[in-house]
Amino acid sequence: MARVVPAVIRALDILELFLDRPEMSAREVIERLDLPRTTVHELLVTLVERSYLIPVPGQPVRYRLGMPLFQLGAAFAGRLDLVREAQIVARDVAAACDEAVHVAVLDGADVVYLVKVDSTHPVRMVSAVGRRLPAHCTAVGKILLSGLRRAELDAVLTKGPLAGMTPESITDPERLRAHLEQVRTAGLAVDMGESDSAMRCVAAAVRDHSGAMVAAMSVSAPIIRWTPQVQPVWTELVRDGAAGLSARMGYQAQRR
Template sequence: MARVVPAVIRALDILELFLDRPELSAREVTERLDLPRTTVHELLVTLVERGYLIVVPGQPVRYRLGMPLFQLGSAFAGRLDLVREAQSVTRDVAAACDEAVHVAVLDGADVVYLVKVDSTHPVRMVSAVGRRLPAHCTAVGKILLAALDRPALDGVLAKGPLASMTPASITDAERLRAHLEQVRAEGVAADVGESDTAMRCVAAGVRDHAGRVVAAMSVSAPIIRWTPQSPEKWTALVREGAATLSARLGYRTTSH
């Protein structure tokens, strides 16, 4: 059986300390890892030599991450497949709730569904991968619209009147803006019969390695299975699923 190399493990331990701090001194590294000062010094010198750490200008015993780590991270991020990762996570979420789970992205003023895992119930949501719907009528779409900055949202709303899919659809731009502020604050959105009067849906955002909301995940169920407990239960589940998918895409929450 192959053996791990202690020096490599220690070097990686040092690099991982910088996930929480932009800069660290040699003394802080020594104290955090409880390693001998000479060992830390040798590892730091080696990491600086290879460019994985750089010395903070004017502070010879303080360090920050170097460019090769950014290049490696970017190479990894570029190889991630949103659909592949989403299929795995949506299957787990669907198994936990036995309702339809979707992952969608924004395309102009519409959402496009990339992944769907259906429930096992006879009565199911009528949807399909590749289907396109007005974003403002859907929970996933509201999440994605809420993540846009003001100019981008203005551009979407300038494309034309807001379509009405049901009497519950939001068709007034200013009302939608106010609603999106609430979605942005809560981090979750609901579709209460706005795209289909017979369905209810909750959604949460999926972030990539840079923290950008690049997709949204939803749990949908017909109103015949939508109980007073459903919003809280499905919201917690879709938040967890979206967080799991975000982590798969390289997103890391910051601790305070």
């Protein structure tokens, strides 16, 4: 069996320290990793030599990430395909719950469905890849709206009246703002008959390698199957599915 090289592991440990801070000193690296001073010095010199780290101007014992890391990250990101990866994860989630699973993106005030995996039940959601719906009426749309900056959300809400799809749709902009705050806090959105009176839906956000919210994943089911027993199970399924798709897109959850 191939041997893991300790020096490479330590060098990678140093680079990963910069995930949650833009600059670090040699002393901070030593303290965070609890490594000998000489070892850290040699590793830092090597990383600087290859430009994976660069000294901060005017502060030669402080370092920040260098351009080769950006180039590697960009090469990785460029090979990711949201639709392809989403289809893989959505199939797994649909197999676990036997309900419709969607992945959608925000386009202005609407959501557009990129992926759909249907259930095997005869009674199921009527939807299609490429379909466009008002974001504020859907679970996927509401989770995506909750990720917008205030100015971006203002631009969406001031384009005109919010049209309702059912009597349950939220059409008042201020009520929607308050609702989106709850969605943002919970990290989940639900559609309780707001886009289709006979359907229920729960959605979670999908993030890319930069942490940006780029899509949303949902589980949808007819009201006759949306019981208090299965709702928490499906909620965890969609949360885990969205997290799994985010990981495939290069997202790393923040360290605690």
